[in-house]
Amino acid sequence: MKIISDSGCDLNEKIKKKLNLAMVPLSIRVDDREFIDDESLDRKELLKVMKNSEDYPKTASPSPKSFLDKYKNSEKSFVVTISSALSSTYSNAIMAKNMMMEEVNEKFIHVFDSVSASVGETLICIKLNELIDNGLTENDIVEKTNNYIKEMKTFFVLESLDNLIKAGRMSKIKGRIASVLSIKPIMGATDDGNIRLVKKTRGTKKSLSKLVDVIGEEGNIGKFKEKILGISHVNCKDRAEKLKNDIMKKYNFKDIIIVDAGGISTVYANEGGIIISF
Numbered sequence: 591m592k593i594i595s596d597s598g599c600d601l602n603e604k605i606k607k608k609l610n611l612a613m614v615p616l617s618i619r620v621d622d623r624e625f626i627d628d629e630s631l632d633r634k635e636l637l638k639v640m641k642n643s644e645d646y647p648k649t650a651s652p653s654p655k656s657f658l659d660k661y662k663n664s665e666k667s668f669v670v671t672i673s674s675a676l677s678s679t680y681s682n683a684i685m686a687k688n689m690m691m692e693e694v695n696e697k698f699i700h701v702f703d704s705v706s707a708s709v710g711e712t713l714i715c716i717k718l719n720e721l722i723d724n725g726l727t728e729n730d731i732v733e734k735t736n737n738y739i740k741e742m743k744t745f746f747v748l749e750s751l752d753n754l755i756k757a758g759r760m761s762k763i764k765g766r767i768a769s770v771l772s773i774k775p776i777m778g779a780t781d782d783g784n785i786r787l788v789k790k791t792r793g794t795k796k797s798l799s800k801l802v803d804v805i806g807e808e809g810n811i812g813k814f815k816e817k818i819l820g821i822s823h824v825n826c827k828d829r830a831e832k833l834k835n836d837i838m839k840k841y842n843f844k845d846i847i848i849v850d851a852g853g854i855s856t857v858y859a860n861e862g863g864i865i866i867s868f
Contacts, residue, residue: 591722592664596652596679597627598672598704599711600822600849600865609719612660614652616672616679618853621645627853636853637825637861647857651679657686666698666728668735670714672854673783674703700732705783706744708855709820710867712847714739716818742867743809744779745788747797749826749862776801778808798829798864802836809868811841819843819868824851824859833864843868 597615615628620639625631640647661667669687674680680703687699704711717738721731774797776789788804791797805819819837823830830848837846851859859865 591666591668591728592660593715593718593722594657594660594667594669595711595715596671596683596854597852598677598679598707598854599670599715600708600852600855601712602847602849605712605716605847605849609715611715612663614656614660614683616652616677616854617650618647618857619650620647625853631853633825633851633853633856636856640857640860649677649854649857651677651682654682654686654689657683658689661686661690661697661699665696667700668718668722668731669699669701670704670711670718671701672707672711673705673779675705675780675783676707676785698728700728702735702739703783705739705781706742706779706867707858708744708746708851708865708867709822709847709849710742710744710779710865712822712849713742713818713820713867741810741813743805744865744867745801745804745808746777746859746863746865747774747794747801748777748859749774749794749824749864750860776804778804794829794862798833799836801833801864801866802840805837805841805866805868814868815842815844817843817868818845818847819866821846821848822851822855822859822865823848824856824861824863826862826864829862829864833866 594612615626618625620643669683671680671683683701772793774794778788780786791800821830834846
């Protein structure tokens with residue numbers, strides 16, 4: 591059985607070795623520069639180019655062929671994609687599945703819509719790996735993973751509102767006011783994978799403190815001891831470590847992992863951004 595993910599899945603070296611994922615990269619375009627979100631991506635250069643551009647970075651989903659090439663290498667494939675509300679990656683993975691099944695119908699392929707992104711995808715891949723290691727059947731793995739996705743929560747804190755303003759999701763006037771007042775919104779994923787405003791706070795320190803509170807307010811505390819919480823950061827490891835310590839003091843999670851934001855997460859969260867899932 592093989593686990594396949596798009597490059598929205600954020601990793602660290604330990605998780606890379608453990609999961610041995612087959613990754614399908616998205617691409618990012620800023621002005622006339624194109625970045626492929628794979629191992630060769632220079633995240634610092636991407637951040638620099640985004641900061642200096644007046645336009646919003648555009649992302650492009652992998653083609654169905656990109657997924658098809660991965661499907662050919664395994665008899666059984668579990669695929670995890672970024673939320674279908676944010677990207678056409680899920681539909682392209684499904685299209686590739688249908689193409690493959692027409693050609694070789696004895697293969698098993700299941701595509702999961704993460705209804706999330708970033709470390710949310712990571713946690714789903716970790717869950718899949720655990721279920722596979724436990725020897726469950728394909729149908730049981732699908733059922734348990736779908737239940738896991740339904741229960742999962744994802745939140746993020748933006749240090750910079752630049753990309754929201756450039757994308758037209760926030761007016762320049764509101765953006766300037768928010769910057770002057772040091773507004774650092776806490777955002778979250780909806781049940782259908784869209785983005786919602788959870789809380790408005792002033793200052794990064796207060797925002798991250800409120801984020802810790804939001805975990806208890808919106809999560810099922812009784813189940814935390816069974817769950818892993820993941821933190822993805824965009825070039826702010828110290829901030830992620832402090833957040834991890836603050837969460838550990840307040841809640842009893844099974845484990846807390848920290849991963850580096852890949853290119854797609856970097857576009858969404860921008861420099862200094864923090865994303866959590868559990």
